[in-house]
Amino acid sequence: MSGTRGPLPKPAALKLLEGNAGKRSLDLAAGVNPRIEVPSPPKHLGTEARKEWKRITPLLEELGLISGLDRAALALYCQAAGRLAELETAFNGKVAAKVAEGMDYADAVYEMSYSTTPSGYAQQSVIVQLIGKHREQLNRYLMHFGLSPAARGRVQASNYVQPTLPGIEPKPEAKPSFSMFVNPAR
Template structure:
């Protein structure tokens, strides 16, 4: 893999304009939009998030069968984040002083609750995956996608 920034997909260059005036990759793989089935290993929270975003991503043409693992990773990171935040909130009910953010070690020292690190890591992972699918405000500002209608030729939006 070459170092540097990730290359922009050709369909995004067509939508945004080819500012660098570099030749377009005419041999780039074209993947049809589809709604993959969620993998069975997703937690309940992850499955709920999958169902919330998958139809939307499919409708705007940003999801295909090949994206199943990436969307599953996003959904699972979301589920892990929610689970950690719920556990912190439950601990906060008993700990008015630190709100569950700190715990005491066996030596009596106060340290950051490991769940905070878990929540932070899951949130960071979730946001990284979300940006790949255009699910953050800054990511959406860089793309322009239109809803795809069933049976329509995707090239029509560029040539009609």
């Protein structure tokens, strides 16, 4: 997450649960609390990305960490996870082929990880470079959804998930919209 320095502020609900050590007034309604819903997966997701979408969305919904607004961000995460799985599978397949030819496993991994330049230097293979870049990218997306141990304390679930916490109001009913003027019977 570029642009942020230091730890992110704690959510107000967490401060309240810890006893509000700063004794400042807490605005528990602060922030955006969208309705919890699982958006439909985009059509462009690959096979592995779709598998990740189906695996992760029920968990995010249970924790209150997903809304319809998150479709694009979740698609980026799933696509990165899918690409990483595909790259790892391809790399493992190349290593397995070398092992099947009789090469030692460690030597096969090294041979698939490095190539020799015309001047005789060992250079990291393209597939290993791509795997490294996708791992970094995936780690950044994990942080956005609170899916890593370090990020869990920095995300805030929607207030709709835990209406029984002290100071958090229950889920509000649907707000009046323009349709109430169209249908005056309400």
